[in-house]
Amino acid sequence: MLAMNYRGPKRVRIDHKPMPEILHPEDAIVRVTRSCICGSDLHLYNGNVPDTRVGMTFGHEFTGEVVEIGAEVTKLKVGDNVLVPFNIACGKCAFCRQELYGNCHEANSQATAVGGIFGYSHTAGGYNGGQAEYVRVPYANVGPTVIPEGMDLDDAVMLTDVVPTGYQAAEMGGIQKGDTVMVFGAGPVGIMAARCAWLFGAGRVIIIDHVEYRLEFARNYAQCEAYNFNEIGDPAVFAKKTTDSLGVDVCIDAVGAEAAGNAMQTITGRKMLLQAGSATALHWAINCVKKGGIVSIVGVYGPTDNLVPIGNVVNKGITIRANQASVKRLLPRLIKHVQDGVLDPKALITHRLPLEEVAEGYRLFATKLDNCIKPVLIPPSAKL
Ligand SMILES: NC(=O)c1ccc[n+]([C@@H]2O[C@H](COP(=O)([O-])OP(=O)(O)OC[C@H]3O[C@@H](n4cnc5c(N)ncnc54)[C@H](O)[C@@H]3O)[C@@H](O)[C@H]2O)c1
């Protein structure tokens, strides 16, 4: 089968790989119909995630048709069209029982923090991902969800990560009616977080980035204010000025480890790897939020220490909430939001490429060319 193959930082290609096989009675094999490239994949692509091995296939956002099931799969049948949450979760461990599907202990038992994620390095369990024609889906009774009749596959694939992550970012912000919410990062996740902030009752939503076409997209899609951090000066001063000196109620970090905007963070975090990525957006979030406010982090950071203004967290009494999105927990309400037209996730997809052009997809998305917001790959065997 055709599959994306990681060859080292900034080098990916399409290759022929062996077909995946059922390795456990709860596995299913899925023929991929849609597979997105995510900002999280860029951390892998740029070589910033520990234990990303050459030969790995990325891809944690995919839909597909079930073509084979193991003997203990009862919730799916061959022929089902499914959307597959990016978290790999056993459904039974102490964390899954709390619906913390992003923190499953069984799917990645060697790790203390992150659970299992498709195509996301051996740090996240070493599972191959869905930027391929076929993929092995473990714990197939838990994650894969049959796509409701009539739902567009482009909407379905966005429900595997971007929609739940944006939604959970807003949810973790504990937004109260009328709150001012400031979102860092106008990528697909930040734009969705800004959109969802309104659903929780925000009175004002501001998004910050430095890529103009993304700011413009966010203004239209999320109906929010959008500012270029290269033009507003120190974001903390800007936040104070625009809120009668108080600071914003809720900040959302939808940037993560590869933030731009601060030379010291960029050099120590992205060039010299002295810390687990550049914490610029998190820094700004902590400094822009009001005293007693909430900072919600969905941007991905590596496991080791970051240069974070922890003193400000303590002195301002900030609550920090963060996690990988718990996709399965949120799916019922988000499927309904899509069906009811409350959310229109497929509008974020700007580029559709054949899987064979995966390298071009990464290049476009990573370098923010051609007004790219979200690329989706379509395998030749998708037959659609
Ligand atoms: N927690 C989760 O479950 C989860 C799921 C999906 C993605 N993520 C993470 O969310 C983040 C965003 O994902 P995406 O797909 O939208 O990525 P993306 O790379 O498309 O978007 C990130 C945006 O941040 C902007 N940016 C860079 N530095 C900034 C700064 N200092 N302030 C404000 N904006 C800045 C970039 O210009 C870019 O537009 C990534 O870190 C990704 O790994 C987390």
Ligand SMILES: [Zn+2]
């Ligand atoms: Zn993703």
Ligand SMILES: [Zn+2]
């Ligand atoms: Zn579990």
